[in-house]
Amino acid sequence: MESLPEIKDIQLPDGVSVFPLAYGWWVILAGIIFLFILIKLIVWGIKTSRKHYALKKLSQISVDSPVHAAVNMSELLRRICIVKYPQANSLYGNEWLQFLSEHTRNTLPEKAAQLLVNAPFMDIHNATYQQSDAVELKTFCKSWIGDNL
Numbered sequence: 835m836e837s838l839p840e841i842k843d844i845q846l847p848d849g850v851s852v853f854p855l856a857y858g859w860w861v862i863l864a865g866i867i868f869l870f871i872l873i874k875l876i877v878w879g880i881k882t883s884r885k886h887y888a889l890k891k892l893s894q895i896s897v898d899s900p901v902h903a904a905v906n907m908s909e910l911l912r913r914i915c916i917v918k919y920p921q922a923n924s925l926y927g928n929e930w931l932q933f934l935s936e937h938t939r940n941t942l943p944e945k946a947a948q949l950l951v952n953a954p955f956m957d958i959h960n961a962t963y964q965q966s967d968a969v970e971l972k973t974f975c976k977s978w979i980g981d982n983l
Contacts, residue, residue, distance in 0.1 A: 884983050885983035892910060895910075897972060899958055900953075902958050904950050907950070907972060914979065918983070938978045940977045942970075945970070946974060
């Protein structure tokens, strides 16, 4: 019985802790973060490539013939609307101008607006509109593309 004083009381171990995490959890966490960043980069790339493509097409439009330039710019804006705003595909005239104005910060000058509306129905060599009207329209289109893509 002499050995009994040497016996110590039962000591329970500390509770199981969540931290530090096992290596497997760190790998899973890193994978999720990597996938999130990859998806964001892909979405950003698609968005900027559409914008870059549209601005490149706009820069290729020559304003030497205002009516021809307006027809091409109208076509470009409508192509963008097919993708982004399908409800705008059937708009024409003042409704089309109002739609364009609602979706940008800038305003379209009156003469350039009439050029945009009337150009598809005019002779390409019509001298009613000046080259400056086409330049104003091109500036508006550039800002509209910047705001919507």
